[in-house]
Each structure stands twice: as structure tokens, then as C-alpha cells.
Amino acid sequence: MNVLIVDDEDTILKGLAALIAELPEAADGEIFSALNGSEALDILSVRPVDLVITDIHMPGIDGLSLTGTIRYRHPEIPVVLLTGYNDSSYMQQAIRLKAEDYLFKPVKKEDLASMFQRINQRISTDRKHGRFIREDQFDALAYPAKMIMACDLDEGGGERRSQLGNDEMILWMYRKVIYEAADAIEDIYFITASSALDGFNMLIGVGAETHEAADDKLNSLAAAIREFWSTSIKLKISFGLSAISGTAPFRALEKEACSALAYRIHQHSGIYRFASKAALPLSIQARTSLESAIEVGDAETILSELKEGLLRIFGGEAASPLPAVEELLQFLYAQLVKFYPSASIPLFNRIPKLTEKILWSRTKDQFVQLFLHEINSWLEAVVPDHSEYGIVALAKSIIHSRFSEALNVSEVAAAVYVSPSHLSRLFRARTNTTFLEYLTNVRVSEAKKRLADPKAKVYDIASQVGYSDWKHFSRIFKEATGYHPSDYRNRIVGMQATETDI
Known part of the structure; x- marks a missing residue:
């Protein structure tokens, strides 16, 4: 039996996991842990779970809310509620939400064992006559x-x-x-x-x-x-x-x-x-370009060539893109291993993960994004300096070309095929500034240039450098320079405005 334990106290998670591991019903299964309801739902979406044991009192998604969500998403999974409070109102809600059982902290081993025996018997009966199976x-x-x-x-x-x-x-x-x-x-x-x-x-x-x-x-x-x-x-x-x-x-x-x-x-x-179709072969030109980029360790070009290859696949006649994408993946793997032999086993072990990620893609853009996000993590592992230089350099390039838009770290991270948290860490390590600080510096620098024009309105400049609210722009500008935009024009640039800015 696979069990998911949810509690915001790490000591309770470890203690319960140790007790459950000793029970015969859990001997052949896995024990998963989550510190909150959100983590629990993430695990339930990707892992086979037979039983959920959750604390009632947790920040964010509490145990009762989690139980309600599980009843909608995974009605076949029994839920046991865990609490230190002997409150009849919780019992009533537990019954309404069809919780399987209700245990008080601290949990006694004999109570836990008895509960597992009851639930294991019920699960076995349901699976014998039911439809929810592994x-x-x-x-x-x-x-x-x-x-x-x-x-x-x-x-x-x-x-x-x-x-x-x-x-x-x-x-x-x-x-x-x-x-x-x-x-x-x-x-x-x-x-x-x-x-x-x-x-x-x-x-x-x-x-x-x-x-x-x-x-x-x-x-x-x-x-x-x-x-x-x-x-x-x-x-x-x-x-x-x-x-x-x-x-x-x-x-x-x-x-x-x-x-x-x-x-x-x-x-x-x-x-x-399903219809088995021959994969669309990569063109000789595409193979040559991709191989050359891999040989010299040009991660940006590798990603660009792969994206073009994926778009060609989606533009072809094949109904399903998966066979052609697998052929592209096999060629990429062979070339990476050819030039970076030490990557052979680590990359080979990650191929199933990539295949799983793209299986349920709903759109072309989502398919491409998921594929390249995973390949980018491959390149970080095998191409020298890719994470420190290539990703950050590309992110900087995007910021400089799109600073006038309502840009945020998630959008830029998606464009360079990494997670927002990963890009933030790389940015601080490489530039010694946060993503937002770097974006703000670019916008302020550009605003300084435009303030040299005495006819330019401050509210126009604010919009041109990415701020929809000119008052907010003025506050940001003063924090960065010590001057309001108009004062900067008058005192720093040394020009007198010929008309009122605002």
C-alpha cells in the first residue's frame, strides 16, 4: 500500500512514516510526505497513492479542504484525518467529506495498525469488484x-x-x-x-x-x-x-x-x-547545424535549432508529433554523448522523464516549452558554462529588447527554458543583483536617455520604459537616482524643460 502523509510538522511526518513502515500492509509500498496541502496535491497528480493521512490544522490548504479536493479529484483514495483537537464539529465535517477514519495525536501504534487493517481490507474488496486499479x-x-x-x-x-x-x-x-x-x-x-x-x-x-x-x-x-x-x-x-x-x-x-x-x-x-507512422527525418541541413552547435558547445544555437526542428515537425503532415520528436531526441542524445561521453548514463536516465512530460501536451506551444525546458537542463549538465553564461546572457538580451513590456521573471524564464526560481538563482549568482533589480536598472537607464529630450513628457517616457503608472515610475526613478524625473532633467542633464511635464 502506498501512503501519503501530510502534516506541517516535520517531526510528525518522520514519526508517522517510521510507524507505518513497520506495518505489514505498507511493507511492499512507498511512503510519501508533504508539508502542506499544495505539496500533497502535486504528489497525488503524479504518484500512485492508496491512502492519504492528513493533519486537519495546516496553513494554506488545511486537511478538510484537502479532503474535499481529493474527493473530487481522486474519489477512489481513502483519507484519514489527523488532529490533536477533540472537537465534534471536525467529526461532522469529516463525515460529510466521507473521510475514511479519524485519529487523534499522538497516534498510538495499535490504533494505526487497526486502521490500516480496516482500510486495507476495504481497498482489497473495492479493487476486486471495483474499477480503480494500478x-x-x-x-x-x-x-x-x-x-x-x-x-x-x-x-x-x-x-x-x-x-x-x-x-x-x-x-x-x-x-x-x-x-x-x-x-x-x-x-x-x-x-x-x-x-x-x-x-x-x-x-x-x-x-x-x-x-x-x-x-x-x-x-x-x-x-x-x-x-x-x-x-x-x-x-x-x-x-x-x-x-x-x-x-x-x-x-x-x-x-x-x-x-x-x-x-x-x-x-x-x-x-x-493510434496509427504507427514513420518519423519525419531531420533534413541534412538541420542535422549538420545541430551537430555543429553541439560540437562547439553553443547551447543557445542548440535550443534554437531544436525549436526550429519541433516547429517543422508540427508543420508536417504527420498527425501525431511523438514519433518524429522521438527521432529528434535520439539524434540529440547520440550527438551529446559523442562530444560529451561522460553524459551518457545521466542523460539516458532522463529520457523517460522527458517523454512523460510531453505526453499530455495540449497545444504546440506547451509541447515545445516542456521539451526545451527539459533539454535546457540537459545542456546545463553537459555544456561548459551554459548555466552561468548562456542562460543569463540570453535572459539579459530578452530584458534589453523587451523592457518596455510588462515583463516578469516567469516570462523570461519560459523564454530561456528554465524555472523562474532557477533563473532567479542564476541571475543573482552571475550579476550580483536580482532579476527585478536588473530590469529596473535597464528601464531607468533608458529613461535617463529619453529625459534628455526637453519635449518628452514624463508620462510618455514612463509608458515607453514599461510602466503604465507614471507616478509609480517617478517613485522607482527617485529610488534609483535620488531625483524625480523632472528634477533629473533640470539638475543632472542641465536642461530646462520648455513646458510642464505633467
Whole structure:
């Protein structure tokens, strides 16, 4: 049994983990830990969890809110609430939220063991007769024909989403419609998607005696869900169907289903079937340019060539981009290892991580961004000085060319394919300033140049250097120079304004 413990006190996390590790029900499973509700939801989106034990009193998303969210997103996962407060109101809320059990701190080992026995028995019973299973359990199903369907909500529909409420409400409706549609069809299974980006990524399996029966079941399910979702909910939804096999492992069928789902990137919302197609070969020119950039360690050009290669793939006729992207990835890996032999094993071990990241991409831009973000981390590991010089140099270039926009660290980080926190750390290490300080210095320097024009209005200059509010710009300028913009013009530049600035 895989267990997730959530508590804002690290000592309690470690203590509970130690107690649980001694229980026979947890002997073959993993124990995950989270210090708050947000961390817990992140873990639940990517890890197979059989039981959640959460403290009620936590900052941010507390245990009751977390339980409610789990009931919407992962209704198959039992939740046990943990608290040091003997308050009947919490008991009532726990019952309303369908919490599995309720324990008081400090937790006694015998109470924990008793709770685990009850829940393990319930989980075993549910799985025997239910539909929520793990990938290894799907592999163990003895059907002559099995299939996997990848189901996901498509991008867009912002106005309609606002009408329906927040994402939690939409996700609840999404799951409810799918589960109810599945009730009418036998041998349907819901499997945890370890590669999932969010709660809308669902993998649905089917077993049948014949290939035709398996195909009919998933097609009927997809059609029923899509019809209701499109007409009543009025948001777009897509499905990708794997090939049919009685022997192929779950992982292979999952990849086929997601590859079919990726057809939507070209052809928009729909129900798509996996079809094996030859990868689009890289042109000789593209191979030569990429190889040359790798040889000399030019990370910026490597990323640029890869982006061009991805855009060519999306511009081709192949419905699913995944086979062609894999061919591009294989060529990149071979060249990196050729020129940086020590990178062989570390990079090889990261290939599955990259494949998982891009499987559920909803748009071309998201696909490219996820791919290049991971490749950039590869280059940091193998190309000398890339993180210290290449990334920061490129970020600086973006700041100097786009300082007039409402620029922030997240946008620049996305453009250089790293996380905002990583870019912030690199920026401080390389420039001895924060990202915001550097951006502000660029804007103030540019404003100084424009203030040399006696006819230029301060509010116009503020807008031109990236500030929509001229009063805010004036405060920033004074903090940086010691003078208001008008005073700087008069006293530092030595020019008298010919007309009132504001």
C-alpha cells in the first residue's frame, strides 16, 4: 500500500512514516510526505497513492479542504484525518467529506495498525469488484483483448470556464460525467496516470473477449462522454485510443493512447486512434547545424535549432508529433554523448522523464516549452558554462529588447527554458543583483536617455520604459537616482524643460 502523509510538522511526518513502515500492509509500498496541502496535491497528480493521512490544522490548504479536493479529484483514495483537537464539529465535517477514519495525536501504534487493517481490507474488496486499479493490476488482467484510452480536457474555452466556476468545480463535473458514463459498460478500469500533468489527464482501460468488443466499448464510452460534454458543458474534450492487444504491457498501451491523443494538436478536439507512422527525418541541413552547435558547445544555437526542428515537425503532415520528436531526441542524445561521453548514463536516465512530460501536451506551444525546458537542463549538465553564461546572457538580451513590456521573471524564464526560481538563482549568482533589480536598472537607464529630450513628457517616457503608472515610475526613478524625473532633467542633464511635464 502506498501512503501519503501530510502534516506541517516535520517531526510528525518522520514519526508517522517510521510507524507505518513497520506495518505489514505498507511493507511492499512507498511512503510519501508533504508539508502542506499544495505539496500533497502535486504528489497525488503524479504518484500512485492508496491512502492519504492528513493533519486537519495546516496553513494554506488545511486537511478538510484537502479532503474535499481529493474527493473530487481522486474519489477512489481513502483519507484519514489527523488532529490533536477533540472537537465534534471536525467529526461532522469529516463525515460529510466521507473521510475514511479519524485519529487523534499522538497516534498510538495499535490504533494505526487497526486502521490500516480496516482500510486495507476495504481497498482489497473495492479493487476486486471495483474499477480503480494500478498499472501492474491492469497488466495482470487476463483478457484476450485490452486497450487504453487517454482522455483530457482541451485548451481554451476561457469564458465558458468562468461561467462554470473554478477548475475544482469543472474537474468535479468532468469526473462525474466520465464515471457515470462508464457505469453502463462492463470491464472498464480507471488507472493512475503516472505521467499526468493535472487531474484532467485520465487513463481508462478496457478488457474484452475479442478485439471488436474492446474497441466497441471504448468507442461507445468516448462518444457518450464527448456528446454530453460538448453539448451540455460546452467545453472541448479529446480522446486517444491505443491499439488492441492481449499481451502488450500497460506502459506501451499508455504511450500509444497518448500518442493518438496528440493528434489534437494538429486537428483540434476529437476521438483519435493510434496509427504507427514513420518519423519525419531531420533534413541534412538541420542535422549538420545541430551537430555543429553541439560540437562547439553553443547551447543557445542548440535550443534554437531544436525549436526550429519541433516547429517543422508540427508543420508536417504527420498527425501525431511523438514519433518524429522521438527521432529528434535520439539524434540529440547520440550527438551529446559523442562530444560529451561522460553524459551518457545521466542523460539516458532522463529520457523517460522527458517523454512523460510531453505526453499530455495540449497545444504546440506547451509541447515545445516542456521539451526545451527539459533539454535546457540537459545542456546545463553537459555544456561548459551554459548555466552561468548562456542562460543569463540570453535572459539579459530578452530584458534589453523587451523592457518596455510588462515583463516578469516567469516570462523570461519560459523564454530561456528554465524555472523562474532557477533563473532567479542564476541571475543573482552571475550579476550580483536580482532579476527585478536588473530590469529596473535597464528601464531607468533608458529613461535617463529619453529625459534628455526637453519635449518628452514624463508620462510618455514612463509608458515607453514599461510602466503604465507614471507616478509609480517617478517613485522607482527617485529610488534609483535620488531625483524625480523632472528634477533629473533640470539638475543632472542641465536642461530646462520648455513646458510642464505633467
